[in-house]
Amino acid sequence: MQTANTYDRCTTRCINQKRIHTANEEALSDADNHNMAQLFKAMGDANRLKVLHALEQDEMCVCDIAAFLRLSESAVSHQLRLLRQLKLVSNRRVGPILYYRLNDHHVTKLLQIALEHSKE
Amino acid sequence: MQTANTYDRCTTRCINQKRIHTANEEALSDADNHNMAQLFKAMGDANRLKVLHALEQDEMCVCDIAAFLRLSESAVSHQLRLLRQLKLVSNRRVGPILYYRLNDHHVTKLLQIALEHSKE
């Protein structure tokens, strides 16, 4: 039982038991923490980030996104599926063409703050 | 030359050449895009996210973080190094103990917005 041993060893060595208790009490739920990690992970890829930023301006169809990223349409489709599953983008169909757009007003805020961070 | 072929194929198929041009003009610099992706990637891990949220309340030493995460101190040290390199956290030494704290006021905002997102 490696995990149990590791944990036991830690608890006997911790400096401030009370601080750990507080951290646990204030901690987010596993579900919230997981969802947030998923969101950040989705935005933690240069290509997906570029798409999200482009969609801030206006919707785009898949093959335009592929041309923009200089990536295969298949690769783009895979990435868009992930963004769709996380409800970051949605699409509308016009004949055979799917236009993707941002589906989450939080994305714009996150991009803005991250840009401020990267400027420092 | 797979990349060149893929790109050429895309350009011949794209629907809205002008939209691609606009996207390219409005696109962030590679450096900004990369830095932002790094930031989101760093926050895109459940354990690192948990640490960042805990440090919003107060500083913590490494072995307390390890106990809090139920993870080895070595693993925590590796993660903290990443967060340190990205300037998300900093530390102060008190004898042999290193206390880590948030080093970026953007992190709090990002966590708040991401939490709102996950609540929907």
Added chain:
DNA sequence: TCCATATGTGAGCGTCTGTACAGATACTAA
């Protein structure tokens, strides 16, 4: 119906990532 276009999906492959383990380093006290 048949074909072309636009997009989606599953599998495979090379690469990246998070963790454990072992050992090194930094600091303190005796």
Added chain:
DNA sequence: TTAGTATCTGTACAGACGCTCACATATGGA
């Protein structure tokens, strides 16, 4: 100096990730 505690670092490996390829699906026109 020596021992002990707290943390860091190099390495290795299982699992996750991103892309490509081949093929499937969906829509529209001939």
